[in-house]
Amino acid sequence: MNFAEFLNTNAEKFSIKPAIGFKKKDVWKEIHWLDFRRMVFKTANALKEAGISANDRVAIYSDNSAEWITFDLAILALGAVTVPIYSTNNGSQAEYIINNSEAKIILVGNQEQYDAAFEILNKENTLQQIVVSKKAIWIKKDRSIYFEDFIKKAEEHFDIVQKEDDDLATIIYTSGTTGVPKGVMLTHGNFHNAIRAHFGFFKFKNFENETSLAFLPLTHVFERSWTLLALYGGAKVYFLENTKLIAHALTEVKPTMMCAVPRFYQKIYAGVNEMVQNGSESKKKIFNWAINVGTQVSELKRLEKPVPFSLGFKNNIADLLVFNKIKKKMGGKLWFMPCGGASVSPEVTKFFDAMGIHMTVGYGLTETTATLTAFPFTKYEHGSAGIPLGDTQIKIGENDEILAKGSGVMKGYYKLPKETAEVFTEDGWFKTGDAGKFDENGNLYITDRIKDLMKTANGKYITPQPIENLLSNNNFINQAMIVAEDKPFVTALIIPNFEALKEQLPKMNIPFTNWQEIVDSEKVKEFYREKLEEIQKALSGFEKVKKFVLMPAEFEINTGEITPTLKVKRNVVMQKYAALIDKMYTS
Known part of the structure; x- marks a missing residue:
């Protein structure tokens, strides 16, 4: 069955219930299910009239938008193949x-994407042909047309x-x-089975009443799979086009669910802790008391044990005095937050758990239609990547490599039979390239990327x-970014939190000039x-960062230093800043 069939099911089931939301002229608008299906079907007919038929490839090169998801579902409904391109790609x-x-x-x-495409x-x-989602973009008429x-003139009726x-x-x-990007081929069955596995695993109640905010790039398998899951289940999905406006969008949309990468949660965690450290002694005491109470409650819930009335009462007070203020900045209704794309510290997951927001840590790859393992609602272990979903099978192979089988695993790499063969064992297990281990309760722990494992010159x-x-x-x-491979000790390239550092400068009697001068300042270096x-007190001596360089600017996606999910491309950064790195070992 075509994955896009859920459009017919939901249009009949939910008809005038809102399906998607988007911002137009600073106002959030909504489209109900019947109109959403109509828009998708009109787009599918327009693509058909433009000469697209089953198995043809159609690309999407755009930030998140209502047009993005409409185009995607129209392509699928037509039996064609969606090819997403990161909006930050040059x-x-x-x-x-x-x-x-x-x-x-x-x-x-x-405009930038249009100019590149033209x-x-x-x-x-x-x-x-180029289809342009917004009329604000200036186009040349040659084989270019606005989405509207x-x-x-396309018909509203369409047979999927x-x-x-x-x-x-x-x-x-x-x-x-x-390396060069490889085209991961995912099928209609991959999406169907992955989404059914999630609903079977989490057993959501009244899912159609949920609201999701799509702010990670839809090009990435994590956000796309999550958004398709949300729509499949009848939830309402809002699309955030400008990720810099996430703080405003959270308070305006008030999502109940939202997926994000660890950086998002780490910054909230770090920001709250810094604010507490700079607060009065009484505020510190109240915060620490609240976290202690919240942790006790979350631990009992995690272990499926009853919460005593007195502890529950204290938790309500903790919520009133501390947690609600933090939760309101996130919209006030978030309760389910899938987190993936990189590893996340147990301190962070425990912090959100204490506030009553469940961070569902998961592990997966583009090649596995996202999730292989995830935290269940109870009996999960902080620091782990959870347990397998659906029909996923996982075993640990040579060099502790995580191997996977299941209906979410890709068909292969497009036009790359040799590379496809290289990532599968002879008996069909997909080689993830990640190292891991299981505990006695079946929780998977990711120890590291096999390629990222570093050996110092001292053999550590x-x-x-x-x-x-x-x-x-x-x-x-x-x-x-840590540097250690074949080196006598560990060093790091550090990107400061420029906002927090700028607030700190007056306390250090340092006037702001430019970031290069600031990071070169001896006072700032000493502060770091x-x-x-x-920070490193608990680390072994050989693991500690001995020297570091403060960078004057963020790593950039468009220069290839980081991926769109904010993972550092080590080989690119190592090459680009080789002189800076060498200096740490020679000076």
């Missing part, structure tokens, strides 16, 4: 994906093209921390992610040395 990266996938039509979301359109390739005009489970639904090009093994998480859990550190000493 023209040459987009061109590689368009050429490799042989996409015929592309939806773009902003340049590609005028080269010899398969691209035939593209669907204007029948598909088998093994039929291709999408090709997602992995951003990857190494360093797993960078836990150390990097420890550092970036501090409010003054936005991101850190003290922070590192404090």
